[in-house]
Amino acid sequence: MLINLFNTVRSYGIPVSLREFLDLLTALEKKLVFADWNDFYYLSRSILVKDEKYFDKFDRAFDIYFRGIENLDDVFKTIIPDDWLREQFKKNLSSEDLKKIKDLGGLEKLMEEFKKRLEEQKEAHHGGSKWIGTAGTSPFGNSGNHPNGIRVGGKSNKGMAAKVWEERTYENLDDSVQLGTRNIKIALRRLRRMARKGEDFEFSLDNTIKSTAKNAGILELEYIREKLNDINLIVFFDVGGSMDPFVKLCEELFSAAKSEFKNLEYYYFHNCIYESVWTDNYRRNENRVETQTIINKFTKNHKVIIIGDASMAPYELTNAGGSIEHWNKEAGELWLKKIKSNFYKTIWLNPVHEDHWDYTSTISMISGLMEQKMYPLTISGISDAVAHLSRRH
């Protein structure tokens, strides 16, 4: 039976492995919870789900499992073979009951009605004459007195039970966007170039032994500089307009990059880089920086990553005065070339799906300017880009 829960939970896209499922079985074996749906719900959630963003999905999966709405047919097939059910069922009925079933339209009708009511019914119900629940005269439910009732569930007599996961308290935690920063960080990892810098911190055993031996056995301590990541990055972000759909993706990349690299310079631009960019997107007019200053300030060894969809009107790229925001003296194209030629490694990351690149002329134009060093903003694209950046020139 529980394998259904496992499958349902998995079908909802929650990453659960067999290991956790076995843990759950062990927990049940140890009688951590017993005959209480509420507790079972809490226990299975704590064992199967490892991130609060999946809680809502789990609640929904549990609901489906618990009531078997969508999978009702399967459940019936697996637990109670159809013909067996019919035979057993009829045996238990008196001729009077059988007549009543006919009144309702036969057994098929009854089963259908059952499913229908299950779907309609939104809360636990006890007493009354229509809904599925206990102690009523409805045909469905347990401890009822309807002659052709179907007994549903066991002794779950907690009216509360269904409520806990029906409340769906965790709905807003489910952002349904994969928080992929870990993957991105791992991809960015390869962009490390370890170098010994700064204070002498680390104790060097080898050197100490060497110098102690030289010192005729009198202890001479040696320290060595710690290894630190010595990569310098300059990142340009395209913001606004056509980039809006990709904001989330860019934020992820940015947060991953920021925690991974201490020497990270970042600037914003709109559509294309012109003579100036800005450092704070909220105050873009006050915090402008001349692009020329950036080129002069940093050494050629800095790696440059430009992130943008490269989708604009061709004149924004090729013409002086083409910018949609201001009058630019020199064409955007020229500035991109300047950046490209002033740093050893410059690449462009494009959030637009690679398949659609050919449909926008400026994408292939910029890709050409970048000497084809344009990569899609996916994990594999980032890996390729990083591989290129970390190669020595």
Place this chain on the structure above:
Amino acid sequence: MRFQGTKKYIASEDLKLAVDAALNLEKPLLIKGEPGTGKTMLAVEVAESLGMRLIEWHIKSTTKATQGLYEYDAVSRLRDSQLGDEKVKDIANYIKKGKLWDAFTSEEQVVLLVDEIDKADIEFPNDLLQELDRMEFYCYELDKTIKAKKRPLVIITSNNEKDLPDAFLRRCFFHYITFPDREGLEKIINVHIPKIKKKLLKDAFDVFFDIRKVPGLKKKPSTSELIDWLKLIVSDDLAQEILASDQSKLIPPLYGALIKNEQDVELLQRLAFMSRRDTSVN
């Protein structure tokens, strides 16, 4: 053994069950939740209520996984060898035991708190997989395996600053401490500040929940801030009416205890200004 919460710590049903499961199945329990909802406190209280010793391991950005196991102090040993100290002959004298070693070799079952695991390097949790799974590790210097006599109850807290690796998550049970509702919060306050007046508490809750509803706050005040704030109000013996006035609905008195962020204060002031302007127009 069952964890039932303590006098000072109100545990929800699901939290109790999660602790029980971790205890009985001997798996680490990963706790997440908004800052200030009592993640670290949980370990302290679990240890107290179960009568176990608590071993705390606070993780910093520079913490390495091996520091939790042991460190070999080569420098002292070299120095001692110069002085001809007898100690030098036994390498065990220079092995500094880490928190995990402590927890594993304890005769009684202990609670091991690994606090804020997400502060460390991204690979940190991976380095502890084997140790937490099998509850043993190998000490090269002594050439022996340190194995847990009694598997400790491991409680790990995370503030969600970094995603944890899947392999690590698979080995843990997980609990997310949700922010309590009014009723739950009232219980918690009564435990911490028993003498608070009903009326004051009601007004304070109104203010508090209003602030939590303000969109765009960088850091929503949570339980620990609320407790601090109420303690301040009670100790300052402010007039009861102070919270009920319209003014305080917008910028509460002693707001410094509730709001820790300059931008958030600014945001509230702006809102207060706007609503004052609205009322004056009307």
